[in-house]
Every structure is written in C-alpha cells, then in structure tokens.
Amino acid sequence: MNEAASLNFDTLKLSCGQCNLRELCFPYGMPEEDLHRLDAVVELRRPLRKGDYLYRESGPAKSIFAVRSGSLKTMVESPNGDEQIVGFHLAGELVGLDGFRDDKHTCACIALETSSVCELPVSRLEQLCEQVPALQKQIRRIMGKEITTDHAMLLMLGKMSAEEKLASFLLSLSRRMEERRWKADDFVLSMPRQDIANYLGLAVETVSRLFANYQEEGIIDVDRRRIHIRQMQRLEQIVGECKS
Amino acid sequence: MNEAASLNFDTLKLSCGQCNLRELCFPYGMPEEDLHRLDAVVELRRPLRKGDYLYRESGPAKSIFAVRSGSLKTMVESPNGDEQIVGFHLAGELVGLDGFRDDKHTCACIALETSSVCELPVSRLEQLCEQVPALQKQIRRIMGKEITTDHAMLLMLGKMSAEEKLASFLLSLSRRMEERRWKADDFVLSMPRQDIANYLGLAVETVSRLFANYQEEGIIDVDRRRIHIRQMQRLEQIVGECKS
DNA sequence: CGTTTGATTGACCCCACTCAAACGTGGTGG
DNA sequence: CCACCACGTTTGAGTGGGGTCAATCAAACG
Numbered sequence: 001m002n003e004a005a006s007l008n009f010d011t012l013k014l015s016c017g018q019c020n021l022r023e024l025c026f027p028y029g030m031p032e033e034d035l036h037r038l039d040a041v042v043e044l045r046r047p048l049r050k051g052d053y054l055y056r057e058s059g060p061a062k063s064i065f066a067v068r069s070g071s072l073k074t075m076v077e078s079p080n081g082d083e084q085i086v087g088f089h090l091a092g093e094l095v096g097l098d099g100f101r102d103d104k105h106t107c108a109c110i111a112l113e114t115s116s117v118c119e120l121p122v123s124r125l126e127q128l129c130e131q132v133p134a135l136q137k138q139i140r141r142i143m144g145k146e147i148t149t150d151h152a153m154l155l156m157l158g159k160m161s162a163e164e165k166l167a168s169f170l171l172s173l174s175r176r177m178e179e180r181r182w183k184a185d186d187f188v189l190s191m192p193r194q195d196i197a198n199y200l201g202l203a204v205e206t207v208s209r210l211f212a213n214y215q216e217e218g219i220i221d222v223d224r225r226r227i228h229i230r231q232m233q234r235l236e237q238i239v240g241e242c243k244s
Numbered sequence: 245m246n247e248a249a250s251l252n253f254d255t256l257k258l259s260c261g262q263c264n265l266r267e268l269c270f271p272y273g274m275p276e277e278d279l280h281r282l283d284a285v286v287e288l289r290r291p292l293r294k295g296d297y298l299y300r301e302s303g304p305a306k307s308i309f310a311v312r313s314g315s316l317k318t319m320v321e322s323p324n325g326d327e328q329i330v331g332f333h334l335a336g337e338l339v340g341l342d343g344f345r346d347d348k349h350t351c352a353c354i355a356l357e358t359s360s361v362c363e364l365p366v367s368r369l370e371q372l373c374e375q376v377p378a379l380q381k382q383i384r385r386i387m388g389k390e391i392t393t394d395h396a397m398l399l400m401l402g403k404m405s406a407e408e409k410l411a412s413f414l415l416s417l418s419r420r421m422e423e424r425r426w427k428a429d430d431f432v433l434s435m436p437r438q439d440i441a442n443y444l445g446l447a448v449e450t451v452s453r454l455f456a457n458y459q460e461e462g463i464i465d466v467d468r469r470r471i472h473i474r475q476m477q478r479l480e481q482i483v484g485e486c487k488s
Numbered sequence: 489c490g491t492t493t494g495a496t497t498g499a500c501c502c503c504a505c506t507c508a509a510a511c512g513t514g515g516t517g518g
Numbered sequence: 519c520c521a522c523c524a525c526g527t528t529t530g531a532g533t534g535g536g537g538t539c540a541a542t543c544a545a546a547c548g
Contacts, residue, residue: 076395079484084399098395100388107395129380136373136380143387144344150394151320151342151351155328157401158445162504193527201402203505208528224513224527240323406536437495447537452496468495468545 015039024092024179025066026120026138034132041128043119044068048111054095057108061099063121067091070115071190073199074098076107085199087149088112088191090176097146112190157201160239165200166210167238170220174229185229192225259283268336268423269310270364270382278376285372287363288312292355298339301352305343307365311335314359315434317443318342320351329443331393332356332435334420341390356434401445404483409444410454411482414464418473429473436469 016027017035027035045065048054054065057077072089086107089095098106100122129135156168178184189196197204214220219235221228229235260271261279271279289309292298298309301321316333330351333339342350344366373379400412422428433440441448458464463479465472473479 076399078399078403082403084402086395086398098388098391100384101392102385102388106392126377126381130377133370133374137370139384140344140387141346143384143391144342144346146391147342147387147394148345148350150391150398151328151330154330154394154397154401155320155322157398158328158442159322159326192525198402204527205506205529206504209504212528436493448495449497449538450536453536456496 014044016042019068021066021068021092021180026094026142028138030134030138034134037128037132038135041120041124042066043121045117045119047114047116048072050111050113052111054109054111054117055099055105057105059105061096061103061105062123063119064094064096064099064125065109065117065119067093067095068116068118071112072109072115072117073112073191073195074107074109075198083198084201085195086153088173088195088199091180094142094146097143100143112195162200162202162206163210163213164239165202166196166207166214167235169196169200170227170229171232171235171239173227174232185232187227189225189227258288260286263312265310265312265336265424270338270386272382274378274382278378281372281376282379285364285368286310287365289361289363291358291360292316294355294357296355298353298355298361299343299349301349303349305340305347305349306367307363308338308340308343308369309353309361309363311337311339312360312362315356316353316359316361317356317435317439318351318353319442327442328445329439330397332417332439332443335424338386338390341387344387356439406444406446406450407454407457408483409446410440410451410458411479413440413444414471414473415476415479415483417471418476429476431471433469433471 015035016022016025016038017032019025019027022028022035027038030038048070054072055061067089069091071091072095073085074087074089074095075083075085077083087095089109095109095117096105103122125135125139129139156165160168173187173189174184177187191199193204193207197207200207211220211222215222217234219229219231221230259279260266260269260282261276263269263271266272266279271282274282292314298316299305311333313335315335316339317329318331318333318339319327319329321327331339333353339353339361340349347366369379369383373383400409404412417431417433418428421431435443437448437451441451444451455464455466459466461478463473463475465474
C-alpha cells in the first residue's frame with residue numbers, strides 16, 4: 001500500500017463547473033448555479049487499479065459513479081457461471097444505474113486500467129433532487145440514454161455478423177473518442193482482445209482474424225492495442241450493408 | 245371507424261388503487277394516499293388492435309405507457325433496415341422509458357394483439373413528482389429494472405446457444421404468467437414464431453425445430469401458440485448447463 | 489372453396505467456434 | 519544482460535451449430 005494512496009481525496013476535488021468533462025457527464029445542460037449544489041454531492045474516490053472492482057454483482061448500491069479518467073467495463077454473470085460484458089465506459093460516462101432497481105447491483109464493474117471516478121451517493125442525490133427539480137429530469141435522461149445504448153447493443157448481438165459487429169464497435173469507440181476531443185481515427189484500446197470478443201459475442205480468434213482482415217484491406221492499421229482508422233467510410237459501409 | 249371507438253375513454257377510467265395490476269405496475273410499493281394523486285395523471289387510451297403502433301421510432305415521446313391488457317413488442321431498427329425486437333410487454337409492464345433521453349423514442353412499440361394501455365403524460369408526471377417525492381424514486385426503480393432486464397437479454401444473445409435461448413424465453417414468460425396469477429405451465433403465446441426468432445436472434449426454422457425437439461423429449465406440449473410446460477426443471481436445467 | 493399467412497420439415501452449406509500450436513512481449517529473477 | 523516464464527495474441531485446420539433455400543402443410547379468412 002502506497003502512503004500517498006491514503007490521502008484525503010476530498011482535498012483534490014474539482015468542481016463540476018470547472019471539470020472539462022462537464023459537457024459529457026452528469027452536468028450536461030444544467031444551469032451554472034445548480035452545478036455548485038451538485039459539487040456538494042460529489043465525492044472523489046481513490047483511483048482504481050487495473051482489475052479492481054468498483055462494485056460487484058448483488059453488492060449494495062448506494063451510489064452512482066462518473067468516470068473521471070481511465071475506463072471501466074460492466075459485466076453480468078449467467079446461471080452457469082460465464083460472463084457477458086455489457087458495456088465499456090469512458091471518461092464522463094456514468095455507471096451504477098442498474099442499482100436503482102432495488103439498491104442492489106445487478107452487474108459488476110471493473111477497471112480496465114488505472115482509473116478514477118466521482119462518486120454520487122444516491123441519498124444525497126435524492127435530497128438535492130427536492131431542491132433542484134431539473135436534476136430529476138437529468139437522471140431520467142441519463143437512464144434513458146443507457147436504455148437506448150443497451151437497445152443498440154441488442155441489435156448488434158442479435159442481427160449483426162461478426163464483421164459488422166467489430167466495425168460497429170470500432171465506430172462507436174471512434175465517436176466517443178471524438179466527443180472527448182481525442183483523435184477519432186487514432187486511439188488505444190484499453191481492453192484486451194478477450195474482452196472485445198466477449199462483448200461482441202464472438203471468439204477471441206474471430207476478433208483477431210477480423211482485425212487482420214481489416215488491416216489486409218487497408219481499412220485500419222493495428223499494432224497491439226493501437227488502432228489507426230484509415231478508411232472510416234468503409235467501416236460505416238460495413239455496418240450499413242447487412243445481409244447483402 | 246367504429247362509432248363505439250370514439251367514446252370518451254376517461255369515463256371508463258379505473259383508479260390505480262383499485263386496479264388488479266397495481267402490484268405489478270407503476271403503483272407498486274406506493275402509499276395509498278399517493279395513488280389518488282396518480283389517478284389524476286393517468287389517461288386511458290383507446291384500445292390498440294393487432295399491429296397498431298403505440299409509438300414509432302424517432303417520434304415525439306410525451307408519455308410513458310402501462311400495459312393494461314393484451315401485449316406489445318418494442319423494436320429497434322438497424323441502419324440497413326432490419327429490425328430487432330428488444331422486448332415483449334405484458335399487462336402491468338411499462339413501455340416508453342427510452343423516450344426520457346431526449347423526448348424522442350428510440351424504438352417502436354406495436355400491439356401483438358388487441359391491447360389497451362394507460363397513458364402517463366411526462367409533463368403531468370413531472371408536476372406530480374414535485375408534490376410526491378416518492379414518485380421520483382419509483383421512476384428510477386422502474387428504469388433500473390428495465391436496464392437490468394436489458395442486461396439479462398444481452399447475456400442471452402451473447403452467450404447462449406439456440407436451445408438455451410428458447411428455454412430461457414419460455415421460463416421468463418412462465419414466471420411473468422405466474423406473477424399475473426395465470427398458469428405458469430399453460431399459456432398462449434401472443435407472438436408469432438417469427439417474432440420469437442427475431443427476439444432470440446435465431447431463424448424461424450430453428451425455433452420451430454427446437455419446439456419440436458422439446459416436445460419430442462416430453463419437456464413441453466406445443467399446439468400452435470398454446471404452450472404446456474410438462475417439465476419445468478428440465479428447462480431450468482437447460483439454461484443452467486451452458487457449454488457442457 | 490381458393491387464397492393468404494404462418495408453421496413445419498428436409499437438404500444443404502457456410503460462418504464462426506473449437507482445438508492446437510506458434511508467436512511475440514513484457515516482466516522477473518538469476 | 520540474458521534466460522525464462524506467463525500471458526495475450528495470432529495463425530492454421532477441421533468441424534458443427536444454426537442459417538438459407540425450398541417445398542409442404544395447416545389454419546384463418548374472404
């Protein structure tokens with residue numbers, strides 16, 4: 001255990017109004033004056049290291065979390081023991097919304113790399129909701145977005161071929177990179193092939209072969225986890241032309 | 245157009261407190277006195293006939309809906325035009341939550357048979373939220389449940405074999421029948437094989453063959469859309485024993 | 489009745505999985 | 519510094535689950 005790791009992280013807290021993720025995160029669209037009140041709710045947590053759990057399935061759900069840096073994955077477990085990754089989460093995205101059902105988490109959340117999160121305790125969030133009616137709407141919006149994202153993923157798993165799935169995955173990542181003002185066509189995957197395969201409902205070997213195919217065709221350059229997209233429109237074309 | 249269909253459906257409105265679906269539906273867990281206030285928000289809609297749209301993708305989302313009778317399906321459309329059914333909805337269940345994202349629906353909702361719904365206009369719901377704080381929590385719970393359900397479906401589409409998918413589907417339906425005080429082992433499917441196949445990410449022929457297999461093995465009796473489950477534990481066993 | 493729509497059954501085949509082995513790459517300790 | 523190992527990734531060969539195509543059948547409907 002590092003001594004520095006036991007610092008009081010409240011002293012490091014940044015205000016939501018000054019956070020460069022505010023347009024992507026919880027504060028999006030909220031009036032300036034309400035953001036100050038939000039600050040009082042947010043706690044900065046000690047950073048997670050790769051592989052650390054933020055929360056576990058069926059564990060108590062007292063908070064929701066905003067990713068501040070790094071990235072996380074959420075996964076559900078089947079009765080027979082194998083797991084399905086249901087989402088990858090980048091800076092500014094929120095996790096833990098599944099816990100609203102009955103204050104228990106129905107999925108586990110694990111850091112893909114060293115990551116930090118802001119914690120929003122539900123009890124305090126509820127209190128603030130009574131003072132700031134706009135906050136309720138905000139929560140509903142965020143949850144509505146989660147539902148829409150899950151629906152898109154259902155479509156992917158249910159209807160797409162392996163080739164389409166991977167193209168769809170890369171495009172989704174690329175767009176999220178762009179939202180964050182990072183390069184849309186040049187980024188590093190924070191997850192291993194195994195996780196990509198799991199997420200897409202494929203075998204690792206298939207993912208590996210598809211990357212090789214894309215590279216062969218000059219659509220992307222792959223070096224380990226580094227991805228450079230050379231022909232974005234080809235990827236879009238692959239996703240658009242199902243069953244042809 | 246039938247003359248009777250243009251009756252004022254408000255006169256037929258039942259109060260939530262007296263509805264026999266209240267334990268499954270929106271009012272679940274809410275105190276008696278708040279239910280009266282909820283009544284003022286709820287509008288009964290003209291019944292939908294089979295194939296009617298309750299709402300369409302990218303249409304305005306001004307309300308959420310509770311299924312009063314009958315059943316519905318929700319579906320998303322892929323860029324190339326084919327559709328994925330993301331849910332079947334029975335009496336007492338809520339649809340339209342995806343619209344909270346930005347007041348536009350991201351999926352379409354269609355009646356599988358003659359069905360009626362209660363409409364809860366979001367604007368009125370928001371007003372009531374300010375008077376009844378418990379209502380906010382209720383909405384979050386319902387949305388949390390939707391997210392959890394979607395995650396379970398992701399697991400199904402991503403990790404299960406065709407045999408496991410269908411068993412899982414039948415068990416899910418069976419449990420929901422039981423919740424509604426109907427027979428858990430004897431019910432009629434409101435959706436065609438095509439829709440089951442679409443939902444499970446399979447071909448119609450595969451669903452048909454699997455039904456035949458199950459019948460062969462004496463697990464279920466199938467007659468058209470009528471399902472009689474003879475050996476519930478065999479179905480549970482199929483779902484539990486993946487990859488064996 | 490013929491027509492239409494939905495369900496079943498059979499024959500065939502292909503996509504993606506499985507199994508197996510080789511190949512970096514990075515970390516560790518001698 | 520290099521040998522070694524562990525792990526993630528790639529590549530090849532073979533196979534099977536489930537898709538596709540096509541024909542048949544059954545029920546519902548006008």
